[in-house]
Amino acid sequence: MPPVMPSLSLPLPSGTRAPAFQLAATPEQSVSLADCAGSPVVLVFYPADFSPVCSDELALFNELLPELQRHGARVFGVSVDSVWSHLAFARERKLRFPLLADFHPKGEVSRRYHAWRESEGVCERALYVVDGDGRIAWGQVSPPEVNPGVDGVLAALESLSTREVRS
Amino acid sequence: MSRLRRPPGPDDHFEGPRDAPVILVEYGDYQCPYCGQAYWEVKRLQQTLGARLGFVFRNFPLTQAHPLALQAAEAAEAAAAQGRFWPMHDLLYEHQDRLELPMLLSHAEALELDVDRFREDLDSHRFEERIRRDFMDGARTGVNGTPTFFPNGHRHDGPFNADALLEALTGGAGLTR
Numbered sequence: 001m002p003p004v005m006p007s008l009s010l011p012l013p014s015g016t017r018a019p020a021f022q023l024a025a026t027p028e029q030s031v032s033l034a035d036c037a038g039s040p041v042v043l044v045f046y047p048a049d050f051s052p053v054c055s056d057e058l059a060l061f062n063e064l065l066p067e068l069q070r071h072g073a074r075v076f077g078v079s080v081d082s083v084w085s086h087l088a089f090a091r092e093r094k095l096r097f098p099l100l101a102d103f104h105p106k107g108e109v110s111r112r113y114h115a116w117r118e119s120e121g122v123c124e125r126a127l128y129v130v131d132g133d134g135r136i137a138w139g140q141v142s143p144p145e146v147n148p149g150v151d152g153v154l155a156a157l158e159s160l161s162t163r164e165v166r167s
Numbered sequence: 168m169s170r171l172r173r174p175p176g177p178d179d180h181f182e183g184p185r186d187a188p189v190i191l192v193e194y195g196d197y198q199c200p201y202c203g204q205a206y207w208e209v210k211r212l213q214q215t216l217g218a219r220l221g222f223v224f225r226n227f228p229l230t231q232a233h234p235l236a237l238q239a240a241e242a243a244e245a246a247a248a249q250g251r252f253w254p255m256h257d258l259l260y261e262h263q264d265r266l267e268l269p270m271l272l273s274h275a276e277a278l279e280l281d282v283d284r285f286r287e288d289l290d291s292h293r294f295e296e297r298i299r300r301d302f303m304d305g306a307r308t309g310v311n312g313t314p315t316f317f318p319n320g321h322r323h324d325g326p327f328n329a330d331a332l333l334e335a336l337t338g339g340a341g342l343t344r
Contacts, residue, residue, distance in 0.1 A: 056312035062231050064306055094231055146324055149169065149311035 009114040009124060011139030018130040019112035023100035024083050031076065031100060038132045040073040040160055042153055045115040045126040047144055049081045049089035049099075057125070057147045062095050064150050071157040072132075076100050078115075079123050080107050115141065129156040169309025169322040175223045180252045183213070187221035189336040192317040194225050194305040197240060197259045198233035198266055199313040201327075206260035211329035212336075220336070224256060226301040227313055235266040237298065242271040242285075244294035249280045 012018070018041075022032040033041065044061055058077055061068070068075055077099040081089070086099035102109045102123065110116040115126035125144050129137045138156035142148040171192060175181060193209065195202040213220055226244075228236035239259050246255030258274045259266065268289070275285040288294065305315070309322050316323040318335040325331050 059229055059232050060306070060310075060312060063229050067303070067306070096231070147311040149309040150306050151169065151309045154307055 008141050008143065009116070009126075011126060011128070011141050012114055012136045014136050014138060016136050018128070018134050018136050019109070021100075021109040021112070023078065023102055023109060025076075025098040025100055026087065027083050031098060033130070033134060036074050036130075037134060040071060040132055040137070040157055041128075041130040042068060042073050042075040042157075043113070043126075043128040043130065044075070044077045045110055045113065045123040045128075046077060046079050047117070047120070047122040047125065048079060049085045050092075053125075053145060053147050055093060058095060059093060060147075060150055061097065062093070064154075065096050068150075068153070068157065071161050073129075073157055078102055078110065080110065080121070114139075117144070127153055129153055129160070131160055169311075171317040171320040171322075172308040173304055174320070175221070179223045179225065180247060180256070181221060181223055182253055183221040184218055185221060188219050189216065190221045190223065190319060191332065191336060192223040192225065192320075194227035194301070194310045194313065194315045194317075196226075196228045196233055196236045196313040197243070197263065198236040199229065200263070202314045203260055203263045205314045205316075205327050206257075208327060208329045208332065212332055215329065215333060216336075225305060226298040227305045227310055227315070228298065228302065229313060237295070238268070238271070238289065239266045240298045241289055241292065241294050242274070244297060245285050245288035246275065246278065246280060248288060248294075249285070251278050251280060254278050 018033060020033050022030050024030045046057060061075060065075060075097040080102050082103050083101045086101055090099055107116050110123045115124045117124050124141050126141045127148055128139045131137045137160055138152060140148060140152050175190060175192060209222060226240045228240050230237045243252060243255045243259060246252055255274060255278060262270065272282060275282045314327060316327055316332060318332060323335050
């Protein structure tokens with residue numbers, strides 16, 4: 001018998017209201033979804049600071065940040081690591097976007113976003129694009145060992161931009 | 168599974184016959200150490216498959232992580248403009264720990280390029296736009312780090328040693344051995 005793998009959660013469906021959150025970005029500052037009203041928000045949930053796949057994934061978002069910002073998007077990484085770990089990680093990898101600490105109560109926001117892996121007590125590798133009205137525009141949960149890339153996020157942001165031009 | 172959106176075309180750097188039965192596309196960065204390892208794996212694969220393999224290299228410089236990657240990619244493109252892409256590509260990977268400008272110029276001399284023109288192309292960033300096009304096109308097609316390989320048009324998520332790539336290309340159909 002092959003080992004039974006815990007099944008992946010399904011992402012929150014498009015069109016539903018994105019769960020509110022307020023998470024620490026640094027020891028002094030926090031970020032809430034409400035702060036970002038009017039702008040698309042990209043949330044990159046990842047299992048752990050410094051782990052190999054996460055680093056590749058975040059390096060890619062870091063490289064593409066200007067392109068994501070061209071669509072007016074604000075980009076945040078989210079994991080259950082503490083702000084201190086996030087600061088060290090961001091400094092080492094020269095990350096240009098904030099990492100939010102879903103640290104206490106541990107994983108609470110990740111659970112609301114269906115981005116929680118109970119068996120390991122870490123975030124799933126999940127991506128979301130939230131539109132300027134605070135609704136889920138697109139979401140994806142990938143297996144932890146697969147780096148999802150940025151194509152889904154780019155496509156979602158591009159379709160949001162098109163929607164705005166039309167309306 | 169992510170699929171390659173842009174099939175290999177006349178603009179691509181192509182090694183091997185264009186009508187080869189198996190085609191491998193790599194998105195790579197000249198300063199990325201994993202790409203440096205993959206370089207030798209691709210060489211092994213080319214030895215194994217010979218004329219049955221077509222290999223395409225597209226640029227995916229992660230400039231935030233690798234500050235010398237973009238200029239190295241520009242050097243390869245500038246060599247391509249003088250018909251010497253692959254020899255420059257090989258020199259860059261074989262001397263990956265030395266990608267500063269003097270070394271790039273010395274590669275250009277070794278390859279008997281018109282060095283003034285080569286240098287001018289680097290100074291004016293003549294090929295930056297092309298590299299950026301490769302990069303964005305890669306990001307849209309699911310490139311998720313470097314190197315990313317697309318054997319026969321599908322993203323390869325496994326290890327990138329020659330045996331694993333051979334398996335992905337030939338589906339274990341015993342094209343060789």
